[in-house]
Amino acid sequence: xxxxxxxxxxxxxxxxxxxxxxxxxxxxHGISLEHSDTVAAExxxxxLSPAPVLAFTHLVRMPRPHVALSLVFAGTTPDFAGTxxxxxxxxxxxxxxxxxxxxxxxxxxxxxxxxxxxGRAVLYPGVELxxxxxxxxxxxxxxxxEKVEILGGGPADPAxxxxxxDFVRPQWRSGVLTLITTPAAxxxxxxxxxxxxxxxxxxx
Amino acid sequence: xxxxxxxxxHDHSHDAGGAGDVPPxxxxxxxxxxxxxxxxxxxxxxxxxxxxxxGAAASxxxxxxxxxxxxxxxxxxxxxxxxxxxGFRWLAGDHHIHTQHSSDGLYRVIxxxxxxxxxxxxxxxxxxxxxxxxxxxxxxxxxxxxLATRKELPDLLTFQGLEWNIPAxxxxxxxxxxxxxxxxxxxxxxxxxxxxxxxxxxxxxxxEAQAIAGIKFLGEQVRRRKVEGALFxxxxxxxxxxxxxxxxxxWRDADPxxxxxxxxxxxxxxxxxxxxxxxxxxxxFYDNNPSAASFQGYPLETYRTWGGFDWMTATVGxxxxxLLSEGRAWWVTVNSDSHVNYLDQSDRGPGSDFExxxxxxxxxYTGKVNTGAGDFWPGFYGRTNVGSTSFSYKAVMDGLRAGRxxxxxxxxxxxxxxxxxxxxxxxxxxxxxxxxxxxxxxxxATELTLEIDLxxxxxxxxxxxxxxxVDVIVGSVTGPVAERDTFxxxxxxxxxxxxxxxxxxxxxxxYQLGRLDKPFYLRLRGTDGKRTQPGLMGAAVDPxxxxxxxxxxxxxxxxxxxxxxxxxxxxx
Numbered sequence: 001x002x003x004x005x006x007x008x009x010x011x012x013x014x015x016x017x018x019x020x021x022x023x024x025x026x027x028x029h030g031i032s033l034e035h036s037d038t039v040a041a042e043x044x045x046x047x048l049s050p051a052p053v054l055a056f057t058h059l060v061r062m063p064r065p066h067v068a069l070s071l072v073f074a075g076t077t078p079d080f081a082g083t084x085x086x087x088x089x090x091x092x093x094x095x096x097x098x099x100x101x102x103x104x105x106x107x108x109x110x111x112x113x114x115x116x117x118x119g120r121a122v123l124y125p126g127v128e129l130x131x132x133x134x135x136x137x138x139x140x141x142x143x144x145x146e147k148v149e150i151l152g153g154g155p156a157d158p159a160x161x162x163x164x165x166d167f168v169r170p171q172w173r174s175g176v177l178t179l180i181t182t183p184a185a186x187x188x189x190x191x192x193x194x195x196x197x198x199x200x201x202x203x204x
Numbered sequence: 205x206x207x208x209x210x211x212x213x214h215d216h217s218h219d220a221g222g223a224g225d226v227p228p229x230x231x232x233x234x235x236x237x238x239x240x241x242x243x244x245x246x247x248x249x250x251x252x253x254x255x256x257x258x259g260a261a262a263s264x265x266x267x268x269x270x271x272x273x274x275x276x277x278x279x280x281x282x283x284x285x286x287x288x289x290x291g292f293r294w295l296a297g298d299h300h301i302h303t304q305h306s307s308d309g310l311y312r313v314i315x316x317x318x319x320x321x322x323x324x325x326x327x328x329x330x331x332x333x334x335x336x337x338x339x340x341x342x343x344x345x346x347x348x349x350x351l352a353t354r355k356e357l358p359d360l361l362t363f364q365g366l367e368w369n370i371p372a373x374x375x376x377x378x379x380x381x382x383x384x385x386x387x388x389x390x391x392x393x394x395x396x397x398x399x400x401x402x403x404x405x406x407x408x409x410x411x412e413a414q415a416i417a418g419i420k421f422l423g424e425q426v427r428r429r430k431v432e433g434a435l436f437x438x439x440x441x442x443x444x445x446x447x448x449x450x451x452x453x454x455w456r457d458a459d460p461x462x463x464x465x466x467x468x469x470x471x472x473x474x475x476x477x478x479x480x481x482x483x484x485x486x487x488x489f490y491d492n493n494p495s496a497a498s499f500q501g502y503p504l505e506t507y508r509t510w511g512g513f514d515w516m517t518a519t520v521g522x523x524x525x526x527l528l529s530e531g532r533a534w535w536v537t538v539n540s541d542s543h544v545n546y547l548d549q550s551d552r553g554p555g556s557d558f559e560x561x562x563x564x565x566x567x568x569y570t571g572k573v574n575t576g577a578g579d580f581w582p583g584f585y586g587r588t589n590v591g592s593t594s595f596s597y598k599a600v601m602d603g604l605r606a607g608r609x610x611x612x613x614x615x616x617x618x619x620x621x622x623x624x625x626x627x628x629x630x631x632x633x634x635x636x637x638x639x640x641x642x643x644x645x646x647x648x649a650t651e652l653t654l655e656i657d658l659x660x661x662x663x664x665x666x667x668x669x670x671x672x673x674v675d676v677i678v679g680s681v682t683g684p685v686a687e688r689d690t691f692x693x694x695x696x697x698x699x700x701x702x703x704x705x706x707x708x709x710x711x712x713x714x715y716q717l718g719r720l721d722k723p724f725y726l727r728l729r730g731t732d733g734k735r736t737q738p739g740l741m742g743a744a745v746d747p748x749x750x751x752x753x754x755x756x757x758x759x760x761x762x763x764x765x766x767x768x769x770x771x772x773x774x775x776x
Contacts, residue, residue: 065496194491198485
């Protein structure tokens with residue numbers, strides 16, 4: 001169990017509130033490697049060096065359901081644009097290979113990213129500080145997350161505590177980077193998305 | 205023995221074609237010029253209501269023969285009847301139960317059936333997962349156990365079914381009437397149509413088409429008399445957001461005598477019991493998030509339970525209502541989805557080889573209490589109550605197909621009799637029951653009569669549940685939608701709520717539905733009143749609907765609801 005403010009205590013206010021606007025001028029890369037789910041996509045993402053400053057997953061249904069990514073790099077962009085998908089990063093066997101017929105370029109992901117219409121943020125300013133238990137206000141202060149909502153219940157009270165589970169994946173909602181939460185035990189909130197949801201045929 | 209509520213002297217059999225059954229106004233082969241003035245007017249009304257014409261073919265309400273084909277009663281005026289509770293014998297059951305023939309299961313058939321019977325069920329369906337091992341071995345091996353259970357527990361109707369991996373979608377219960385070919389039909393179905401048996405390279409369209417073909421195959425087996433009946437019900441439909449609205453419509457339209465509904469509430473209702481006494485997870489195991497296979501139009505609210513119920517059913521004006529307001533007969537049920545049960549003290553038999561044997565070895569007693577399990581025994585918490593004309597396999601299937609079904613959690617109420625009547629007609633043998641369609645002349649006043657016997661015996665948590673409120677939910681019938689991914693019904697809302705007096709033994713109310721102007725349906729919902737919030741379509745639609753269940757803190761016994769299936773009122 002992590003204690004409240006474990007992350008926030010180490011952070012000075014000056015380092016806080018990184019803004020998405022500061023990254024607005026940088027190029028957005030859309031990549032589709034036909035990852036079957038967000039776990040596989042995030043696994044591939046973790047292998048990139050240098051890591052992007054912004055990374056979103058996008059759900060694509062056609063021709064087969066898969067997960068694409070949109071990436072923004074602060075400085076050097078890894079030399080993957082235009083290369084064969086199998087050359088990307090240090091992708092583990094089976095994850096980097098795209099079947100024939102699917103382009104590694106994903107204009108759809110770029111468009112969603114630019115329009116802020118949909119997409120789920122994996123890497124964004126301040127994400128590394130969102131660990132342990134934090135108040136809603138702290139989440140807003142420490143990270144690029146712009147809004148915290150309760151599922152089916154509107155905006156969250158700034159004082160309410162969120163058990164982050166060290167796994168915080170906000171989403172674009174009407175142009176606003178929004179973290180959706182749900183009520184949890186102890187009067188707290190948890191992010192809507194958990195790291196390990198119940199698989200479809202778990203041996204439960 | 206109950207008396208059927210719609211015994212007419214003409215043929216209702218499914219393959220009769222029914223051409224002679226269609227009144228002239230509904231028979232589009234009869235031109236307007238040959239109709240009587242009143243039939244012309246009636247036809248115009250139906251057409252403007254979207255209940256007639258090309259698009260209306262998808263609605264079971266379009267013609268009486270179509271209604272009959274879907275197993276819908278079509279009352280000629282205030283029909284119905286019998287003596288007690290609409291003349292039906294209400295049989296409680298569960299159509300979603302796993303055994304040692306599922307890779308995530310544990311129990312023998314007799315373990316599940318025996319508990320289900322002891323906890324008050326009249327019928328159960330054994331639904332092990334479709335899989336390689338099940339398709340090759342399990343589907344046959346389970347049958348002798350089911351036959352033995354039928355012999356051992358004659359007071360319980362034990363159906364054989366399976367849990368279908370619907371291609372491109374979630375799981376579904378598929379089950380058949382017992383008979384010589386029950387295994388052969390299920391086996392052929394599973395080997396041909398289960399998602400686990402299809403090529404991984406299939407596109408979404410190919411998989412969706414295969415799902416439709418599977419449902420049609422089942423209908424064909426019934427028509428060819430291989431089995432006396434087969435039914436499909438979508439399980440935990442909103443859990444992962446992958447049952448899109450158009451897929452649900454497509455399944456139903458593939459064969460409305462087979463694909464009849466969905467789980468209104470998922471099983472796994474113990475999964476939210478707080479730790480350390482419980483698993484501390486999400487009620488129903490509804491803790492997923494959108495994936496690439498999900499229907500992207502669904503909001504995040506889809507993926508959670510509300511008062512223990514699936515979002516499609518729990519949302520007034522939501523997906524279920526969008527189907528009902530089209531006139532699509534689509535019913536809801538409640539089940540255990542029992543795999544491994546809360547507080548049980550057994551485990552899989554040692555030395556099991558599921559892949560080789562198609563089953564785990566028989567369970568063994570461990571002496572350890574399993575607080576981490578998320579399921580209840582069949583009958584322990586939820587039940588699907590089916591108005592049946594007799595105690596028989598066929599009567600249960602017929603009752604399900606007709607939608608004479610209400611469901612509850614924790615035995616919230618003892619019994620329910622809801623009927624829509626022509627106003628003032630209180631004869632015991634009249635009234636259109638749940639799932640039915642009352643046809644009356646335009647301008648005729650109708651009313652709902654509702655009698656609920658409040659619970660007076662304890663449930664399986666040893667308390668007597670107290671019903672606090674009953675809601676009457678009404679929606680206009682606006683005909684088939686143009687956009688098959690529609691999942692809202694803007695004209696459906698709670699129109700009346702009845703508070704139940706403390707200490708009352710019975711709730712007996714009449715609700716005036718007014719003079720028939722536009723076709724409509726109604727359904728009922730009740731609650732212990734312990735957890736409510738404004739509905740997702742707003743407080744004006746549903747002022748006190750089911751509340752979002754709390755992850756890790758969802759006591760299933762402290763949040764009880766019942767739901768009924770709808771009754772339609774249409775112009776004659």
